[in-house]
Amino acid sequence: MKVLFYIVFSVVAIFCGTDAFAAELLSAGDTAWVMVSTALVLLMLPGLALFYAGMVRSKNVLSTVMMSFMAMGVIAIEWVVLGYSGAFGGMGGPLFGGFDQLMLSGIGPASLSGTIPTYSFVAFQGMFAIITPALISGAVVERMKFGVYTLFILLWSIIVYNPVAHWVWGEGGWLLEHGALDFAGGTVIHISSGASALAVIWVLGKRRGFLKEAFVPHSLPMTLTGAGLLWFGWFGFNAGSALAANGTAAMALLSTNTASAAGLLGWLIAEKIKFGKPSALGAASGCVAGLVAITPGAGFVTPAWAIPVGFVGGVICFYAVCMKTRLGYDDALDVIGIHGVGGFWGAIITGVVATVGTGSLMTGDTRQFVVQIVGAVAVAVYAFIVTYVICRILDAVFGLRVSSADELNGLDHSEHGEGAYNI
Amino acid sequence: MKVLFYIVFSVVAIFCGTDAFAAELLSAGDTAWVMVSTALVLLMLPGLALFYAGMVRSKNVLSTVMMSFMAMGVIAIEWVVLGYSGAFGGMGGPLFGGFDQLMLSGIGPASLSGTIPTYSFVAFQGMFAIITPALISGAVVERMKFGVYTLFILLWSIIVYNPVAHWVWGEGGWLLEHGALDFAGGTVIHISSGASALAVIWVLGKRRGFLKEAFVPHSLPMTLTGAGLLWFGWFGFNAGSALAANGTAAMALLSTNTASAAGLLGWLIAEKIKFGKPSALGAASGCVAGLVAITPGAGFVTPAWAIPVGFVGGVICFYAVCMKTRLGYDDALDVIGIHGVGGFWGAIITGVVATVGTGSLMTGDTRQFVVQIVGAVAVAVYAFIVTYVICRILDAVFGLRVSSADELNGLDHSEHGEGAYNI
Amino acid sequence: MKVLFYIVFSVVAIFCGTDAFAAELLSAGDTAWVMVSTALVLLMLPGLALFYAGMVRSKNVLSTVMMSFMAMGVIAIEWVVLGYSGAFGGMGGPLFGGFDQLMLSGIGPASLSGTIPTYSFVAFQGMFAIITPALISGAVVERMKFGVYTLFILLWSIIVYNPVAHWVWGEGGWLLEHGALDFAGGTVIHISSGASALAVIWVLGKRRGFLKEAFVPHSLPMTLTGAGLLWFGWFGFNAGSALAANGTAAMALLSTNTASAAGLLGWLIAEKIKFGKPSALGAASGCVAGLVAITPGAGFVTPAWAIPVGFVGGVICFYAVCMKTRLGYDDALDVIGIHGVGGFWGAIITGVVATVGTGSLMTGDTRQFVVQIVGAVAVAVYAFIVTYVICRILDAVFGLRVSSADELNGLDHSEHGEGAYNI
Amino acid sequence: MKKIEAIIKPFRLDEVLEALKAVGVTGMTVTEVKGFGRQKGRKELYRGAEHEVEFVPKTMIALVVSDELLDQSVDAIVEAARTGKIGDGKIFVSEIGEAIRVRTGERGKSVL
Amino acid sequence: MKKIEAIIKPFRLDEVLEALKAVGVTGMTVTEVKGFGRQKGRKELYRGAEHEVEFVPKTMIALVVSDELLDQSVDAIVEAARTGKIGDGKIFVSEIGEAIRVRTGERGKSVL
Amino acid sequence: MKKIEAIIKPFRLDEVLEALKAVGVTGMTVTEVKGFGRQKGRKELYRGAEHEVEFVPKTMIALVVSDELLDQSVDAIVEAARTGKIGDGKIFVSEIGEAIRVRTGERGKSVL
């Protein structure tokens, strides 16, 4: 929170032209940390690409990777052109940012946000904008047209992501005003992508052969490599969200690592109980589930409390994923089960066990707990509805799905004219 | 050394409640660097997983990866619960830490260790605790039960790693008191894991077909990718051990890089002489050997001296590995030959060529040289004996090895119910 | 530029023995950032290895990887022994550095360059020296002898790289004196490697079957993984070149990310127009093209202007690569088309749109524009000629190419006695 | 005994397996192969060039059946593998002289 | 000349190779295949679901031998490949009309 | 109808394909295999040890042709695959009883 006031404050300072004053606040250490964190979050994109691509069949590997890469391509530009302004610009309305910082106008190397250059803040936040639609892609792989996907993530970023980011993190955003805690994007990123994933597959439909054939991951080492990069990058994601190299960042880092380990254990134990064996894919999934769970509370929850947050996150996500086959919706790579469900768990448990720099149920702050639930539900509902409408329109105009023949032969060839391996 | 006094000092300061004073010392730059280094060391885990998994047969890929991932899962929790306290807590006894900081009690975001938040120090040290047992796994792959392995590393961390870390780095630790130099863990990590690897395989026995069949690496590109990540992460491992972003860290970084390159060259030249060709696996192995060799001396040895340290390290480890087939012990992925032997070489040569901020043979300090040897031998002996006892007990109670049929069919299926590739 | 004056200044300061003064200038934040950047650039080596190795046939995977690893092995040592002195040592002659800092003599942990330890500056610059010859390797893979390649890159570094680095970045270097802008090495690294690649393949000749068979990439996921690591590492490459964690670095980072995304889009759109489909290899290539394009201007060009710089870079490089088959030269992995052409585009466009801390055509500074062209052409010509001579001599003495049989069977076996995969 | 070798489109394997099980086949061996035939390979993109891949991925099923089961097996494959498009594949039938089960050493039809 | 096709468990390949060498076989060709038979595939875990893999990895050895060597070769394979468990595999024998050595163009038994 | 199975060096595949096309062959099936024969495997390095790889990568081409085309096809392969060095490979010819096209169900020579 404090962090956000700093930002607000210094943004104001800049607009008042008090550059000299601003300059006094630059911390090279904080800047170094946020730049590193930016790079770490960027690495999560190839990490996610590998994590996802390992799980698809070998005819859809490149098309899966390309969904993450395309998010880097399109949203990185959108963010500079209008996204940053849409989320963090403007005069502080509750719902949207503004149009005053299109093309980052008014920002220069000397502009500061808190103790770091505004450019750093823009870049760091941009990475979150990039990764969120890429997360959704896990639900739609193996059947969605690449061109339409590209258009989809562009629209989604503008209409869903930017406003939601403004609600939670932007000056005057209504959830921020109500004090909703979302340290590193549990609500903005995980709940929004999970809810949107549900909306997209609702329109998109199941893969051919879903529940009839087994869709076996083509390369689990690839998925595990991706999981390793995600774990690594998540340190930037969570601890970077302190926007400074200080004790809060250090705690966020340690809590993140602890929760990730606990999520891994939780998933494996649940799996061992249910199926008799702990699987490698379970380890990868569990560590991501733990990371999702701790994301909203990383800077508010002590490392010791991060253990149950992550562990239960791992267990809950495991059972959520198990339910997929029973409910019969084809969330190909379990975006809903992990990011949606894990995001909800994280948002709510933060309202229970957060003790550092904030209140929660544990300190008797019921209001905070309720705010957490309101924030999670509001974002989920908004993201679901708007995404559903976007997809219906895109489906009517272009069609979301590749042809049945293309789906059989694989999207690598139909969408990209390539095959992944020639060994 | 100086670094350690700072820590000790500030830990004392914190316990005396002089928070205000402590706060004055926080350096955002140092904190940024240690947090980054923590992330870098974490990345060595997936790096190690790939490095190892590329060398096993394709039926044991996931089980090999899982041994590294499980170290992340189990030891990350153990460290927060009791490991940190066992290594760095207590009142400064020579052999163990204490129980006063279980669950990191008494530490908060404002606590400092030197110029960085204590949480940062905890996280950084935790990564070393995680990676050490994962190193051992290289010796036991392709035949050890996953469940028993998990239990083993937990016990090993508590009974072997935590005390040894205390001896060398903890306040009052007896090797620290004697002035043993171990900048980044040559003794604590490499010698201890090498000696322990020998003890485990003593009990565990050889893989079926050892020395009869050729165990061909299933994917050398995977191993080389892992080596690349290890090289990268080792900058955090070694230069991060300065616990500050200063000239010592910079020298450690440059000496590390130089020694790694020299190790690569040393191994390749030895290989070229012996077999006529320099191999890619030799390059990967040599760079790791160089990194191991420079680990204890990174902050004490100049970049120019790092060349012979790394080069000879590469050559020695090559010959150590060659001897494996002659001696007939099945150290599957050469933990002893590289970490054990390389760790010894590093510890001792540090007592010869260290000149920065310390004495050594070169400056006429024979005592330092002797201390280095004493430290290396003491840790090796302790680690070997205790590990041997742990393994004997575990073997008697649960059996360390999978069944012969499971070994033939591969541990990926028997232990994890999965196959690595479906291409 | 300012950065360079700082360096020069503090180097002078050190030589005058004003250590106390120098010590006042150390910034832990800047040091942390430059050390991280160093690590990031190091990671580009395995990144490049994967990027390249994915594109070759499966019989040449290891030999391709080894060319990058060998650059780490050989040049890291060369840099400490004489490279740094050759590029940055001496009394400020216009053409070469000097021999006064061989083996980094005179430098210690307390030496500063600007606000960072000189060791940090040495390590950071060393990474550039390492990666540049590795870039060239992309042109010669699948047919060049490994031993001769090793000798080649050593000679090339000494005779081509070190002087060129001195011209552009070294105290008194003639291009620096003329004010040529090269923030992170567009000229020193990309143009020099591109022009040299042309010279090498001129002597080396085409691969057997070139233009007759299709040389299909053996693993595009490997190439995409490499591209991801390159993108990540390039943040260190470009933003680290600010040599400080400040607003310039932050802008460089954001401009770099934006240009990379724009390059990806540019290439994919051009490909879509020409062939009807955007390919995954196109995405990887385009993002690298965008990164090359922004390299010289990263710290001088705003994020908004980085969009056209990267986008046009992507388009131009695509067409340059298309011309290869028409012109019939076998630049195996398109070093000329991407680094050469992209480097030229970047150097020149920087003279057009640079506005931050410098002039350009846009601000009416025609002189700057001309200087950019002069610098680019001078480096290209020098690199081409000297490389050509080196290669002719090496070819006469040792022969550059493996035998035809070895080429058919693959260099992994002939040069390294290994096969990449045994799955 | 007859050996049936069927080269089919990979994504029909599951259907063919089910169809063969239905007629009573209890064993078969499957190999990933590359086919050249009337069905043309695809154009692939490769960095500023387009090239034709001459071979198409195919799956080969080999099964040895008793003479009685031959016709039903062939029909089962034809029906299950057919998509009606070029490239559906071929079936070749040849004679097998002897069959031995490794586990027991027994010979003849009972082995199948 | 006879062709022997033996489908065996992959980890018996080395033993079979040695056994065949011992009876004087000088050439063979090996393919990685997937087998369906009495030996059931394994259960595999996949994110909250368990599914049965119908095919089991097998190795197929094809060798063409002179009629005299046939019996010894088959016996050698049976002995070396046997583990006694279901799934040890099958051996099929068929007739080869002609054999040609590419290098020399020669034909007949001497080619083997 | 005859089945030709040719085991060749992998890098000759393109030449063999062209040669077969030239004599009028319109279909074939290709498998990656490992060969054991007179050509010795290579020595491979592995961390301080050297071991011999017994198998060499080979490519197997299987094509069924009408009896008339048999000789020309075999000759085409022999010529295109030959490098003159040990390991050029072997060609085996056997009898095919029946051929069926999956797409149409038609049988006999016209299928090829």
Ligand SMILES: Nc1ncnc2c1ncn2[C@@H]1O[C@H](COP(=O)(O)OP(=O)(O)O)[C@@H](O)[C@H]1O
């Ligand atoms: N004469 C042949 N010998 C061996 N295999 C063949 C032959 N002709 C075709 N095939 C195999 O059958 C596959 C399908 O044949 P193709 O001619 O493409 O279509 P269709 O079977 O519909 O006529 C080919 O890809 C090839 O693997």
Ligand SMILES: Nc1ncnc2c1ncn2[C@@H]1O[C@H](COP(=O)(O)OP(=O)(O)O)[C@@H](O)[C@H]1O
């Ligand atoms: N009729 C058949 N035709 C071709 N291959 C067969 C046939 N029956 C079995 N096989 C192959 O032999 C392997 C072993 O057969 P299986 O029935 O599992 O065990 P067993 O040989 O011990 O009876 C199978 O996996 C399959 O590859």
Ligand SMILES: Nc1ncnc2c1ncn2[C@@H]1O[C@H](COP(=O)(O)OP(=O)(O)O)[C@@H](O)[C@H]1O
């Ligand atoms: N008797 C055989 N049965 C099956 N395949 C064989 C036989 N002999 C050789 N081959 C195959 O032919 C390949 C080449 O044979 P080899 O003896 O090495 O050389 P050459 O054909 O020049 O005599 C072998 O690698 C193997 O795949």
